[in-house]
Amino acid sequence: MKLTKNPGWIGFSSRLALLLVGMIWGSSLVVVKSSTETVPPSLLIALRFTLAFAALSAIFWKKFRLINRDYLKRGAIIGLCLFAAYWIQTLGVTLAMPGKSAFLSSIYCVLVPFVYWCIGGGRPRVKNLIAAFLCTFGIILSSLTSEFSIAAGDLLALLSGLFFAIHIAAVGKLGAGKDPVLITILQFGFCALPAWVIGLLFETRDLYWNPSNLWGILYLGLFCSAAALLLQNLGQKYADPSSASILMSTESIFGVIFSVIFMGESLSMRLIFGFLLIFISVLVSELTLSHKRLKQLS
Numbered sequence: 001m002k003l004t005k006n007p008g009w010i011g012f013s014s015r016l017a018l019l020l021v022g023m024i025w026g027s028s029l030v031v032v033k034s035s036t037e038t039v040p041p042s043l044l045i046a047l048r049f050t051l052a053f054a055a056l057s058a059i060f061w062k063k064f065r066l067i068n069r070d071y072l073k074r075g076a077i078i079g080l081c082l083f084a085a086y087w088i089q090t091l092g093v094t095l096a097m098p099g100k101s102a103f104l105s106s107i108y109c110v111l112v113p114f115v116y117w118c119i120g121g122g123r124p125r126v127k128n129l130i131a132a133f134l135c136t137f138g139i140i141l142s143s144l145t146s147e148f149s150i151a152a153g154d155l156l157a158l159l160s161g162l163f164f165a166i167h168i169a170a171v172g173k174l175g176a177g178k179d180p181v182l183i184t185i186l187q188f189g190f191c192a193l194p195a196w197v198i199g200l201l202f203e204t205r206d207l208y209w210n211p212s213n214l215w216g217i218l219y220l221g222l223f224c225s226a227a228a229l230l231l232q233n234l235g236q237k238y239a240d241p242s243s244a245s246i247l248m249s250t251e252s253i254f255g256v257i258f259s260v261i262f263m264g265e266s267l268s269m270r271l272i273f274g275f276l277l278i279f280i281s282v283l284v285s286e287l288t289l290s291h292k293r294l295k296q297l298s
Contacts, residue, residue, distance in 0.1 A: 015239055017234050024228045025251040032093050033094070057185055078183065083195060097259055100265070112165045113128040
């Protein structure tokens with residue numbers, strides 16, 4: 001049966017692919033948490049994105065014919081933004097449970113319209129303000145203590161969310177009119193470069209290699225980065241933007257589910273209600289974003 005002759009099957013397959021993307025991304029922080037017990041954060045990022053860069057380069061090697069100085073400059077800026085986001089998130093997950101980190105870093109969905117506004121885009125809509133309001137209360141419930149302090153891991157997760165939003169805005173501005181696959185490959189490569197520099201200079205003494213490291217790195221590089229990107233591009237090609245955004249936003253839910261199952265993360269009612277508010281704010285914000293925004297996630 002040819003896929004092109006069955007629109008219903010195409011729609012189902014695309015939604016399944018996007019749900020799988022959310023599931024894969026949700027599992028990534030659990031793998032990061034376990035991997036950083038033996039592989040330092042910068043080296044983990046370096047290995048992960050070098051592997052993703054190599055895999056996508058092997059698949060889309062013909063794209064390199066398009067490379068010029070402008071592509072390299074834009075790819076470098078976007079890649080450095082991506083590195084900052086993942087580096088901060090990885091540091092944060094070493095101090096906090098992955099499920100909580102997944103929800104807190106998902107605030108990038110809410111922050112994107114405001115970051116665009118700061119760099120000269122349109123004003124945030126009313127729904128964006130509502131999403132920010134809900135997200136703020138969710139963060140207060142899930143992270144702020146009775147002494148009005150916030151744990152270091154939670155703060156880093158929130159900060160990574162800001163840098164993920166900056167990364168998305170950078171892709172929107174600098175990736176416009178460029179081949180999205182080549183921009184993604186280049187940003188993966190430039191993300192790996194500063195990670196290698198920091199890792200080799202400061203973290204090699206903390207590296208403890210064992211066979212389980214290899215499986216974690218392979219999963220993060222091949223599945224959470226390279227394969228997830230391919231599934232996302234395939235799914236978004238045939239799914240409507242609203243469905244795509246909702247399906248991919250399940251990343252935070254799967255993050256908690258995997259963390260509870262594999263890490264024994266416990267959830268209080270206060271934490272659950274805070275997560276619920278954050279997730280609702282993400283949905284509100286995602287549903288106001290355009291199809292152009294969906295193409296920028298990687």
